[in-house]
Amino acid sequence: MTATLPRRDRRAFLPAFPHVRGTLPRPLATSLVVAAAVLLAAAVGWFSVVQGPIPAAAIVAGLVAAVVVLSDPRAGIWAVVGVMTLLPFAVIPVRVGLTLTLFEAAALGTLGVWALRVMLRRDERIVSNTPAALIVLLLAFTLFAFLLGVHNAYSSQTFHDYGKFVLAVLLVFVVWNTTRTLDDARRLTTVLLLGTGAAAALGLVLYAGGPGLTLRVLSRLIPYGYPSTRIVRFVEDDPSRPMRLISTSVDPNSFGGLLAVVFVLACAAAIARQRLLPRWLTGPVILLTGMAMLLTQSRGAWVGAAAGLAVLTLLRYRWLIVPGGVLAAAVLGLGLGSSFIHRLYLGLTLQDQATKLRLAEYRNAIAIIREHPFFGVGFGEAPSITLQTGVSSIYLTIAERTGLLGLAVFLFAIGAVALAGFRFWRHQRDTAAGDLALGLLAALATALTVGVFDHYFFNITFPHMVALFWMICGLILALAYPSRLRRWAGA
Secondary structure (H helix, E strand, C coil): CCCCCCHHHCCCCCCCCCCCCCCCCHHHHHHHHHHHHHHHHHHHHHHHHHHCHHHHHHHHHHHHHHHHHHHCHHHHHHHHHHHHHHCCCCECCCCECECCEHHHHHHHHHHHHHHHHHHHCCCCCCCCCHHHHHHHHHHHHHHHHHHHCCCCCCCHHHHHHHHHHHHHHHHHHHHHHHCCEHHHHHHHHHHHHHHHHHHHHHHHHHHHHHHHHHHHHHHCCHHHCCCCCCCCEEHHHCCCCCEECCCCCCCHHHHHHHHHHHHHHHHHHHHCCCCCCCHHHHHHHHHHHHHHHHHCCCHHHHHHHHHHHHHHHHHCCHHHHHHHHHHHHHHHHHCCCHHHHHHHHHHHCCCCHHHHHHHHHHHHHHHHHHHCCCCCCCCCCCCCCCCCCCCCCHHHHHHHHHHHHHHHHHHHHHHHHHHHHHHHHHHCCCCHHHHHHHHHHHHHHHHHHHHHHCCHHHCCCCHHHHHHHHHHHHHHHHHHCHHHCCECCCC
8 A cells, every 4th residue: 555645636735624524405505604604793893892902812722713613523633733832821711610721722622522423323433452551551650650649739830731731632542644745744733834823923932132132022911811921031040141032932941842842843844755745935934943943042953953853864865964064074174153152052052041940850859769769749849848749851741750660661662552553654755645654753852852851751840841742643653554544544
């Protein structure tokens, strides 16, 4: 079975919106749609007069997003990607018991629609194999650790954050089950590149405008759940040092991780021998995400992107070694980007304050793991007043939160995903699907490398980054198990 697209589909680069077939007669359906549109227009017009145009526009956008999410799980995943790249911390400004974030609402809607499809359609099946079992086991370990540590200063926000974390991980099964064709995988990859490219472009505009413009623009997001302090970020929180690019992602390190993953994925798509995405798309995304990633000043993101590119180079594109080496030598010799190189050098030689702080976090995390080696301390505070939870490494974070057993399950689960993807790539290396799988493996390697230096891929307060990590895994698994794909090249 080959994985190439028919000639007529090779020009269809932009996503085709998933659709559902209705059972109502066309005249009746048209009448209902027109009536609903008129009523909605009247309601929005009245609300705009009473509350103002911006809240009214937000309601319209929310209704459109709700229709998108409820129409098809694939479209719901696109909505989740849009939220996690452009407005990851925004909340719905209507409190119903608790304040829902946009990410949470999109993820809940997507999971709900997919669950209904599984229950109501006989041709729907939930994947069940070793990677799926390990992911479920990992979730079980996190739940056990969460309940075990419930006495460690949990708040209502802790419960809420853990719920969002679980939703983010469960999205791996939605992506895995609904990516049935190569076109589905291409479209989701396109949406991810477009969303991240737009976020990078916005970040570059704000950065070019300086701290004043950044503060004015991002302050407008405060009523929608964004923080009111530390809006503009600087290196080591020192206003006398360079500003860090953050776009709408609040934290420059987490935004750098998103940019690094998508930068590597876009590079893989651009140099692929069997291209699924056009260079007029991948080229600007590479340029935007690369520039933005440098300006986040996130050294973990820089190293992660280098690791991802190394995977691409060593496994498939060894011809890049010589020109890459020449380019690196030219950059060093001409002194280009000297400030970035110097900052990276300070981190590698453990000389700057931020790196020394991370080393202290590592020592603290190791002390917690020694005291609670099997199941960790849960997702609250450390049980000892002399120790503090929170460490800039997903591996140490998992170990201190869920214990060494939880870390082992995580490593086995990711190992199973990577192994499945690598085996698929070896068998399909000369096809478009094989090139996409290699790009996804490189993106996963980027995330895992970034995880050595930062924690947000397994942090309950960054569910959008957790979702990004597991979406990459879901795409790898969807490609790696062709029995789940109805038609490789189907329209």
